[in-house]
Amino acid sequence: MYKKRFDGRKFDEMRPMEAKVGVVKRADGSAMFRIGKTIAIAAVYGPRELHPKFLQNPEEGVLRCNYNMMAFSGSGERIKPGPSRRSKEISHITEKALLPVLNLKEFPGTVIDVFIELIQTDAGTRCAGITAAAMALADAGFIMKDLVSAISIGIIDNQIVIDVDKEEEDYEDGMCDMPMAFMPKAGEVTLLQCDGFTNKEQLKKALEMGKEACRKIYEIQKTALKNKYKVEE
Amino acid sequence: MGILAKERDIVVPGEILATGMDFLPAGGAYRDKEDIIASQVGMIQIDNRLVRVVPLSGRYASKRGDTIIGKVTDITFSGWIIDIGCAKDAMLGLKDATSEFIERGADLTQYFNIGDIIVAKIFNVTRVKSADLTTKGPGLMKLTRGRLIDIQSTKVPRVIGKQGSMIMMIKDMTNTRITVGQNGKVHILAQDPEMELIAVEVIKMIEANAHKHGLTEIVKKFLDDKLKGKNISIDKTKAIVLEKKPILKNGEENV
Structure with missing residues (x-):
């Protein structure tokens, strides 16, 4: 039985978070999101013309996400640069998680590029990436139905934990890892992956806890976006 | 029921601005059942029943008549x-x-x-x-001549001001000729290069402080400080003229 978390957090407690908007000055929109030792930076460019032309959609714009872990970001092992099976999958699910809030009908034949770089990783990278990307898109001035907040949920020895870190992810008896992305105002889940075993009751409970965590993240995103335009009195 | 946000507040997507059917969403906001929700990062503007979010960032989107x-x-x-x-x-x-x-x-x-x-x-x-x-x-x-600078297109209305008041003030005080494109490109033409640089500085300053209240006063003070001690004799006879020629063909003499 997993009674106490390795770093002493409560089961529904997240690691300390920090968010900042406008970190990449030349980008149309950018944001940094840190959760524990995981740091994600997202930059948005566009809408701009999409080349090669056959990729264009005359009906609506294309969202193109690129997730990348930096070579020095991990546990000390050098991460091989360039796209991998894993990073391609995460880029794809990031797109799918962000699409429901955007209205791409406004930008036919164009592309919106979202670059997500992880400069330091300690599990929960795709969630940190999505959270940062949502802020960067809002910073770029896009019309968005809502923001997207994401968190990873884990089930270790039948115990649901929020915001898994690397130590928990590598738990020796195995664990169930569930990243989720959530639209806090609309109350809709835009991403849910599950790697491991769980059951219906547990999943329901895990989702509720995850939504609660996402609402807390939303508050941090909100403050970060507002702070950019804060007028010092 | 009622309005939940204050005029000139900065709002983010997903934030509830007002509840009830007494209000109507305008640009940058939408209605979801009873609530009016922001769909853009921007400054809130309440105009009687209309709730609008004025964007603070974003690329230029072409509009007819611009x-x-x-x-x-x-x-x-x-x-x-x-x-x-x-x-x-x-x-x-x-x-x-x-x-x-x-x-x-x-x-x-x-x-x-x-x-x-x-x-x-x-x-x-x-x-x-x-x-x-x-x-x-x-x-x-x-x-054909002058200086072209880039600003964010969302800040253009502030550079121009109400009925062009801001831009008129800059033009008069620095004796320059300024054309502001709605797409955020600003063309400055001056006789005195020093004045040209001051005009550039002022416009960049407006861009950085566009969301602040009482901008005209801030700009006026900024300009007064900049021009203090400078001997600017605004010679109206030497006013810059850039008459429009229908087309300047190559080889023809430029202004």
Whole structure:
């Protein structure tokens, strides 16, 4: 039985978070999101013309996400640069998680590029990436139905934990890892992956806890976006 | 029931601005059942029953009737391709460029060449959101000298001010000639290079402080400080004139 978390957090407690908007000055929109030792930076460019032309959609714009872990970001092992099976999958699910809030009908034949770089990783990278990307898109001035907040949920020895870190992810008896992305105002889940075993009751409970965590993240995103335009009195 | 946000508050997507059917969502907001929700990062503006979010960032989206400053990037058989800083390139057709008759197969570079900067007006935005331009009209022309700076297109209304009050003040105090394109390109022409630099500085300052209250006062003070001790004799007889020529053909004498 997993009674106490390795770093002493409560089961529904997240690691300390920090968010900042406008970190990449030349980008149309950018944001940094840190959760524990995981740091994600997202930059948005566009809408701009999409080349090669056959990729264009005359009906609506294309969202193109690129997730990348930096070579020095991990546990000390050098991460091989360039796209991998894993990073391609995460880029794809990031797109799918962000699409429901955007209205791409406004930008036919164009592309919106979202670059997500992880400069330091300690599990929960795709969630940190999505959270940062949502802020960067809002910073770029896009019309968005809502923001997207994401968190990873884990089930270790039948115990649901929020915001898994690397130590928990590598738990020796195995664990169930569930990243989720959530639209806090609309109350809709835009991403849910599950790697491991769980059951219906547990999943329901895990989702509720995850939504609660996402609402807390939303508050941090909100403050970060507002702070950019804060007028010092 | 009622309004939940204050006028001039900064709001983010997903934030509830007002509840109840007494209010109507305008740009940057939408209705979800009872609530009016922000869909953009911006400053809230309440106009009687209308709740609007004024955007603070974002690329320029072409709008019919806008006067813009663009750069010629290519020449085709039927006109010029103009980069106006929008997602899609704009098109300047032959018959919209000049009232002159252009012969079939004529050398189009004699009207506008690649790299030329032009002031043009958007008279149509197509279904695929690309803009059609015209250079026929007062103030629309090729720019041949001066300085061109970029600002964010969302800050343009602040640079211009109410009924052009802000831009008039800058023009008068620095004795410069300024053309502001709605796409965030600003053209400055001055006799005195020092004044030109001050005008650039002021416009950049407005861009950085666009969301602040009482901007006109801040700008006035800024300009007064800058111009203090400088001997500017605004010689009205030497006022800069850039009369519009229908078309400046190559080889013809520039202003």
